[in-house]
Amino acid sequence: MSRLTIEELTIPASVDDADAGDFVEMTRVRNEIEADTAGSFDLACTPRELLPAWQDTDEPKRLFVARVDDRIVGRAVHEAQTGDEVRSAWLEVEVAPSHRRRGIGAALYDTVAAIAIGEGRTILQAFTLHRADVTGPRLDSPTGYGSVPREDAGARFLLSRGYRLAQVERMSRLTLPAAAAGLPLPSGYSLESWAGATPEHRLADLAVLNAAMSTDPPLGETDWQPELWDEERVRRKDALNETEGRLWLTTAVRHDRSDRLAGFTNLAVPAEPHRPVFQNDTIVLKSHRGHRLGLVVKLANHARLQELAPGHPCIYTWNAEENRHMLEVNERIGFLAVGYPGTWRLDL
Ligand SMILES: CC(C)(COP(=O)(O)OP(=O)(O)OC[C@H]1O[C@@H](n2cnc3c(N)ncnc32)[C@H](O)[C@@H]1OP(=O)(O)O)[C@@H](O)C(=O)NCCC(=O)NCCS
Structure with missing residues (x-):
């Protein structure tokens, strides 16, 4: 019987440190999950590139990893802007494709949602990424610009928890x-x-x-x-x-x-x-x-x-789908849409 554990990951001072092994492994799993969603490893980053975001005291975050039989198979992030007036927290949950539909996503989500609720946050927010070539029923952005496929795992996961779409962005690629x-x-x-x-x-x-x-x-x-x-x-x-x-x-x-x-x-x-x-x-x-x-x-x-x-080979950029000025600039330069990130919110 395989054993699931969820633990907070300690952020190392450097990826070369003796205790950086988990961070390095977490990055590998993160990249794999993202590549499965995005369709390529184009967005992958090295542990060294990822680390500064975790050391940024102006944007504090907490990172949890799910392990099955001691192997990292998923991760969850809790992040909130600093300041007393901030009512929202950002939650991120990712599970390796080989370990989905077994409740690991739900367990990771509960871990980071509990932190947000414990801190008194009244808005929970999350991102999903969707490829531009997905067919099937779609969910429209409340801005009137853009939509995401509603049957994607991430969309279903958030919809089943009561989230609604707050905005759709466009991820574009320019060939160099x-x-x-x-x-x-x-x-x-x-x-x-x-x-x-x-x-x-x-x-x-x-x-x-x-x-x-x-x-x-x-x-x-x-x-x-x-x-x-x-x-x-x-x-x-x-x-x-x-x-x-x-x-x-x-x-x-x-x-x-x-x-x-x-x-x-x-x-x-x-x-x-x-x-x-x-x-x-x-x-x-x-x-x-x-x-x-x-x-x-x-x-x-x-x-x-x-x-x-x-x-x-190329440049990637991200813009709100309703940001017509910026999109016009990008289209003029030759950027083409390859994905649609969605931002979601749940008002408690
Ligand atoms: C969304 C994700 C985290 C779900 O992980 P998971 O371990 O499969 O989730 P669970 O097994 O706990 O499933 C929880 C519920 O989500 C929904 N769900 C998840 N994947 C689904 C799928 N492919 N089709 C339908 N519903 C799905 C279901 O309601 C499911 O409950 P059920 O299995 O009892 O029907 C995973 O697919 C993933 O990492 N996707 C990419 C990242 C992402 O989009 N994250 C969500 C936004 S933060």
């Missing part, structure tokens, strides 16, 4: 090298690019831009509170990114008259050229919109990628 050429900047603006940590004199600007990233993109019916960013938090984030072995390429747009940054975009580039690049944040501040700065800055950063780290 991209055909789109760079565009000139409108007058009054110029570009600044850097690799790695934010230059000291731009920390304050990046704090403003990162805070805008938490409020400006459409949220649908997702509960998300504005994030607090200052120079120190930008420094902390940069320091974590430095540890993970990917190259972070940033291009920003400077508004020349004020010498302040009006927008930025960044790419996370793995060391191995055969692996995909991830598009992270892209934002143009409200007062500077309507000048095609979003498109120009993205194309400029893609050009930097080809210059500094050529040979990667």
Whole structure:
């Protein structure tokens, strides 16, 4: 008779430490589950790339693993934004395809839901990922944009617990090298690019831009509170990114008259050229919109990628399905939809 245990996983200080074995194994299982859902290992990350998110004190999380006969077969995550006014928690449950429909998902879910309820959270939220080529009945986003297949295991799992869809995103892929050429900047603006940590004199600007990233993109019916960013938090984030072995390429747009940054975009580039690049944040501040700065800055950063780290097969990006401006920019560059992540919520 096989034995199921669920335990909290201790986050190691480094993946090279003697006690990092479970974290390394958890990453392998995570990647396998994601590949089963997404249809490829394109989104897989190394333990070293995954670790910083778990060490980020600004975004605290707890990680649990399910073991059957001492082998990790699933995991669950509890995460909540910091701040007294935060009412919601994010729960994530994943079970290896070989071990599904035996109640392991339910047991993992109960573990992390109990934490959220114990902390007094009144909204529970979760993500699912769905391939773009799934057929069958669909569930529409309450935003009026996008839908997800309602028979997918993740959707059924959440529906059976009373969750409703809060938003649908689009996961898009751009094959490299991209055909789109760079565009000139409108007058009054110029570009600044850097690799790695934010230059000291731009920390304050990046704090403003990162805070805008938490409020400006459409949220649908997702509960998300504005994030607090200052120079120190930008420094902390940069320091974590430095540890993970990917190259972070940033291009920003400077508004020349004020010498302040009006927008930025960044790419996370793995060391191995055969692996995909991830598009992270892209934002143009409200007062500077309507000048095609979003498109120009993205194309400029893609050009930097080809210059500094050529040979990667593609770039992945994620956007709200109702974020028509950003999707238009991405379609113009050549991104194609490959998946639809869903955000779900349960109001207790
Ligand atoms: C969703 C997931 C966690 C379920 O894991 P699991 O171990 O199979 O879950 P359980 O055995 O505890 O099933 C619990 C219930 O979910 C529903 N469910 C799960 N998989 C299902 C499927 N393929 N078809 C129909 N219902 C399903 C059922 O209601 C099931 O109860 P039942 O087996 O008594 O009918 C797993 O399929 C998975 O990892 N999917 C990818 C990640 C994901 O989408 N997570 C959910 C969002 S956080």
